[in-house]
Amino acid sequence: MLKIGITGGIGAGKSTVSRVISSLGYPVYDSDQRAKWLMSNSDLLKDEIIKLFGKKAFLNNELNRTFISNIVFKKPVLLEELNQLVHPKVASDYNLWVNENKKAALIFKEAAILIESGAYLEMDKIIVVVCSIEERINRVLSRDKITAGEIKKRMNAQLSDEERIEMADYVIDNSAGEKKLEENIKGIIGKILKS
Numbered sequence: 732m733l734k735i736g737i738t739g740g741i742g743a744g745k746s747t748v749s750r751v752i753s754s755l756g757y758p759v760y761d762s763d764q765r766a767k768w769l770m771s772n773s774d775l776l777k778d779e780i781i782k783l784f785g786k787k788a789f790l791n792n793e794l795n796r797t798f799i800s801n802i803v804f805k806k807p808v809l810l811e812e813l814n815q816l817v818h819p820k821v822a823s824d825y826n827l828w829v830n831e832n833k834k835a836a837l838i839f840k841e842a843a844i845l846i847e848s849g850a851y852l853e854m855d856k857i858i859v860v861v862c863s864i865e866e867r868i869n870r871v872l873s874r875d876k877i878t879a880g881e882i883k884k885r886m887n888a889q890l891s892d893e894e895r896i897e898m899a900d901y902v903i904d905n906s907a908g909e910k911k912l913e914e915n916i917k918g919i920i921g922k923i924l925k926s
């Protein structure tokens with residue numbers, strides 16, 4: 732089995748790439764979605780989050796993101812502490828998932844901070860999804876309730892495409908339409924299977 736990491740900046744198209752890969756029949760682990768799910772569904776993690784932020788951290792049993800964002804904005808060290816609670820749970824969850832999918836020839840892990848977190852070291856190959864900054868901003872603006880300024884702020888807090896490309900085995904340029912994307916992905920999977 733080969734483990735393939737998928738990463739890229741905000742709005743580059745990681746989830747879109749993952750969706751195509753999934754539709755081709757390969758297992759894909761979405762780290763960010765699983766982290767969100769675990770924060771609202773793991774009793775142990777929920778207890779730890781309540782210890783850190785208080786009971787208001789949850790609203791109707793769901794993580795109260797607005798409350799937490801406001802606190803960590805004032806006290807960034809708490810974001811670091813939250814990450815330290817979440818990361819080991821996601822790591823165990825991922826390891827279980829790998830075990831459940833051990834018969835697959837290729838498994839994929841999508842993570843926005845694959846490189847920054849060091850998780851890329853566990854991958855056999857890394858796919859970096861890139862797209863022009865203008866297009867990424869436009870796509871995120873039509874997807875989320877967010878301003879261009881906020882998107883740029885997030886981009887500045889992330890690695891640049893150039894930095895990610897240095898770590899890539901394969902680069903997917905997602906500037907064109909989704910048809911072209913599928914062809915690119917099939918080509919890359921073919922190369923990986925032959926490698």
Ligand code: ATP
Nearest residue numbers: 740741742743744745746747870874905907908909
């Ligand atoms: P984030 O890091 O913000 O979660 P992401 O890298 O996972 O983003 P996606 O959610 O896959 O990016 O894509 C961002 C938006 O752009 C989505 O609304 C998606 O439908 C759209 N999109 C992605 N790829 C294409 C494409 N090739 N053509 C047109 N629209 C696209």
